[in-house]
Amino acid sequence: MTTLWHSQEAGPAIHVLVIGVGRYDYFNGGSKHQVRPGTLAKGLGQLTAPPASAYEVCVTLLKELRDVPDRALGSIEAVISSVDPQLPAGFADLFPDVGDEFGRTAELEDVKEAFERWYERCDSDRGNVALFYFCGHGLQLGAYGDHSLLLQNTRASRFAAFENSIDVRGTVQNMQGNRAAIQCFFLDACRSSQDVDVTLRSLKSTALGPELHISHDPEQLVVYSTGSGAPAHGRTGESTLFTQSFLKALFSPEHRRDGQGWQVTTTSIGTAIDQLMQWPGLRNPSMPEQQCVTSSTNVRGGVLLRFKNRPQVSFHFDTAPNHALATATWSLADLRGNQVASRMPGPEPWIDSGPAGEGDLHVAFTDG
Numbered sequence: 219m220t221t222l223w224h225s226q227e228a229g230p231a232i233h234v235l236v237i238g239v240g241r242y243d244y245f246n247g248g249s250k251h252q253v254r255p256g257t258l259a260k261g262l263g264q265l266t267a268p269p270a271s272a273y274e275v276c277v278t279l280l281k282e283l284r285d286v287p288d289r290a291l292g293s294i295e296a297v298i299s300s301v302d303p304q305l306p307a308g309f310a311d312l313f314p315d316v317g318d319e320f321g322r323t324a325e326l327e328d329v330k331e332a333f334e335r336w337y338e339r340c341d342s343d344r345g346n347v348a349l350f351y352f353c354g355h356g357l358q359l360g361a362y363g364d365h366s367l368l369l370q371n372t373r374a375s376r377f378a379a380f381e382n383s384i385d386v387r388g389t390v391q392n393m394q395g396n397r398a399a400i401q402c403f404f405l406d407a408c409r410s411s412q413d414v415d416v417t418l419r420s421l422k423s424t425a426l427g428p429e430l431h432i433s434h435d436p437e438q439l440v441v442y443s444t445g446s447g448a449p450a451h452g453r454t455g456e457s458t459l460f461t462q463s464f465l466k467a468l469f470s471p472e473h474r475r476d477g478q479g480w481q482v483t484t485t486s487i488g489t490a491i492d493q494l495m496q497w498p499g500l501r502n503p504s505m506p507e508q509q510c511v512t513s514s515t516n517v518r519g520g521v522l523l524r525f526k527n528r529p530q531v532s533f534h535f536d537t538a539p540n541h542a543l544a545t546a547t548w549s550l551a552d553l554r555g556n557q558v559a560s561r562m563p564g565p566e567p568w569i570d571s572g573p574a575g576e577g578d579l580h581v582a583f584t585d586g
Contacts, residue, residue, distance in 0.1 A: 220332075221293060221295055223280055225284070230346055231289060233292045234279055235297075235336040238297075238298040240264060240299055242264060244373035248264065269299065270456055278465050287526070288524050292346065293339050295333075298320070298324060304321075324354075324370045326424060344397050350402070354367060355372075356407025357411060357421065360446075361447060364385065365385075367383060367384040385424055385426075389426040392426065395434065403441065404441050404460075408448070409446050409449075437518055439487070442512070445509060451505055451506055451508055467490035469531075470490050481523070483520060532571045535579065545584040546581050547584070548579070549581075553576055
């Protein structure tokens, strides 16, 4: 674990904790895996999508948030583990303080230490935004039972198999004692229980943070990558659909007609992620359908990010039938008639970006 980025600027800021777990020592393929009686997570193994996703989150947030006016990036704390701990190209250039051991371990103690530093930074100013991101294995007991985020040394103990895991409900509850007024948790993990002994009443995982028995009444938004009882999917070695949707949604603001510009809020980002996960510009048709779910406490539309100028957003245009793309010439203009993007005929759907808001699309076919 390490602090990848820490701004020296004072005042409200966005503080981020990124956890991506691909290496599981006690699961199938792990260095300490042992076949044991029972069915405790016996079908779980190593993952490659979580580290790729976590690295992408770190890189994107640093590039896009460090110079944002009003409330810029305050810090990035990261815990990432991978079976093959190779840093992505250019990662060390962006984060020169990263050590040789980074990307190798994501055990409970690593996460606790990182969480403590993140918690204290979030707690330093009422105007702070706390962003928590996790990608890796997850388990949930039934529709309303315990939900755990599994770490590298989960299942190390035979009699407390999920002690080295994160208790979602307990961690979110403990964060109510933190002064950060806006707290968002983005959880990219399965919520099924098919690999858990059906006789278990509790996973008895670990709640992060202090139990202060006080509440600063924060806005708390939890965005799950999938519904209760359902799996979450990822392609080998690639960033997950949920992660890509989260990163696009974070920079896809809504326009305020009261002169407040363009904003991403606690009431808009969950819906935006869900819509993007169904968007053909991101979703591979071969991937199983997956729908994100949100839960919230005291959410009042608090502003995560505010943009004074009209931002660029992605778009996707297609034809029916698909083969008509080969004869289609496209152009996109703003409401003043200024062309903002265009494309000549081609075999694939038109995926590009343009200014957010309404516009006029024109398409002409060479065969009329």
